[in-house]
Amino acid sequence: MGAIEGKPGLEQVAAAAEGVAPKTRGLPPVHLWNPPNVGEIDIVIRKDGSWVHEGGVIGREALVRLFSTILRKDPDGTFLVTPHEKLRVTVEDAPFVAIRVDRDGDGLRFSTNVGDEVVAGPEHPIRVATDAAGEPRPYVLVRGGLEALITRPVFYELVEQAHVRGAEFGVVSDGAWFPIGPAEAQEP
Numbered sequence: 001m002g003a004i005e006g007k008p009g010l011e012q013v014a015a016a017a018e019g020v021a022p023k024t025r026g027l028p029p030v031h032l033w034n035p036p037n038v039g040e041i042d043i044v045i046r047k048d049g050s051w052v053h054e055g056g057v058i059g060r061e062a063l064v065r066l067f068s069t070i071l072r073k074d075p076d077g078t079f080l081v082t083p084h085e086k087l088r089v090t091v092e093d094a095p096f097v098a099i100r101v102d103r104d105g106d107g108l109r110f111s112t113n114v115g116d117e118v119v120a121g122p123e124h125p126i127r128v129a130t131d132a133a134g135e136p137r138p139y140v141l142v143r144g145g146l147e148a149l150i151t152r153p154v155f156y157e158l159v160e161q162a163h164v165r166g167a168e169f170g171v172v173s174d175g176a177w178f179p180i181g182p183a184e185a186q187e188p
Contacts, residue, residue: 030072030081031144037085043067044090045078047149049097049113068114071095073145096148098140101157108158108173110140112148121174126150126158128180136181155180 044052051058051067058064071089072081078095080087100111107119108126118124120140129137138150138158150158158180162171168179 027069027143030070033081033083033086035082035084035086039085039087041080041087041089043080043087045092045095047093049149065114068096068116071146078146093137094139094147094149096142096146098148098150098154101150101154103161106172106174108161108171110148110150110154112142116142116148118142119174120171120178121176125176126171126173126178126180138180 042054043058046052051064058067067080070080070082072079073095077088078091080089096112096114096116098110099113102109102111104119107121109117109119110124111117118140120126124141126138126140129139131137136155138155139147140150142148158171159169162169162180164183165177165179167183169181169183170177170179172178
């Protein structure tokens with residue numbers, strides 16, 4: 001990997017992102033870009049969904065949303081990508097946080113902290129991992145390998161809608177079954 005000359009700042013990355021942001025609702029085609037300049041930027045996406053640059057929280061919600069549109073997960077890490085540069089960022093858990101879920105017909109529509117909305121289903125599966133303390137860590141796939149951690153209140157909403165199927169406790173969305181825990185753990 002080559003290194004970018006100088007240390008990229010938020011303003012340069014924001015200007016590049018604004019230059020490639022679609023004028024209509026949608027996302028730039030980051031999956032098609034293979035820029036020649038590869039480096040790093042001191043951005044950390046924390047477990048709580050906050051974005052930190054050089055130790056300070058990025059407080060401009062519009063800037064975080066803009067950066068989230070050029071985020072890409074590759075086998076070797078997570079990057080902010082434009083046609084001209086690719087900058088590695090650090091992600092503590094998942095880059096997004098699912099802050100709301102609504103029943104939308106036969107689907108569960110999740111809203112994230114950066115404005116994405118997805119309906120859980122075959123293209124956007126829900127998975128539940130277990131942390132070191134044995135607590136569930138639920139996620140929903142948003143796009144391109146990027147997941148949203150489902151917040152505890154939203155997970156409780158899923159549990160309220162769940163039912164038992166065989167040895168699993170789970171939910172159905174868009175015709176797909178998603179286990180969220182063992183059935184015996186849900187019995188009184």
